[in-house]
Amino acid sequence: MPDTVSKTDNFLKAIEKYAEKQRNQIESEAEDFKKRELSKAEDEGLKEAYTLIQRKMAGINNQIASDLSKAEGESRKKIFIRRKEIFEEVFEKAKNKLIDFTKTDKYLSSLEKSTRLIAEKLNADDVIILVSKNDLQYQDKIAKAFGRNCEIKESDNISVGGIMGISHKLGLLIDETLDTGLEEQHEWFYTHSGLSVTD
DSSP states (O other): OHHHHHHHHHHHHHHHHHHHHHHHHHHHHHHHHHHHHHHHHHHHHHHHHHHHHHHHHHHHHHHHHHHHHHHHHHHHHHHHHHHHHHHHHHHHHHHHHHHHHTTSHHHHHHHHHHHHHHHHHOOSSOOEEEEOGGGGGGHHHHHHHHOSOOEEEEOTTOSSOEEEEEETTTTEEEEEEHHHHHHHHHHHHHHHSSOOOOO
8 A cells, every 4th residue: 555655646746746847837938928918018108109209299399380480470570560660760750851851942942943844844835833732832933933824733742842743735744742752762762771571
């Protein structure tokens, strides 16, 4: 019987050893599986994180570009407004200087000279001379400078000064007004002032 017990013990030990080996193998495989799955999960997590980071970076870049574009647009708008203000200030000062000029003796000489020029160019008997309300006081001197019959009228279109002649027979209008001269300087000023808004 002792032989049988010894054989049984050996058999049980062999089973235990085999079970231990199997358990170790299963644990090792489980550990390997766990490592592979963790590695795969980490890779997927990294890919997702990378994708998320890329999306976030694209969103940030788009926001920055949008903010820069908006800021640039606002700056250009401010520059445009300031340019317009400068333009208006310059021409308001120029207009005031011209108005001051209309109160001098030199202005009357200039008005008479313009009248003679109109008389030369409008050689007709239907000439109408247009002047500002303030220049109606020079009506006699204008008529004398014209040298022949003409009709002198006030024009609402002349606010600063100067003179305009019209002949319907000739189909001509000659504009020697300070208003038109000032207006013609607008384009010159835009072209030559250096106050342009560029890209």
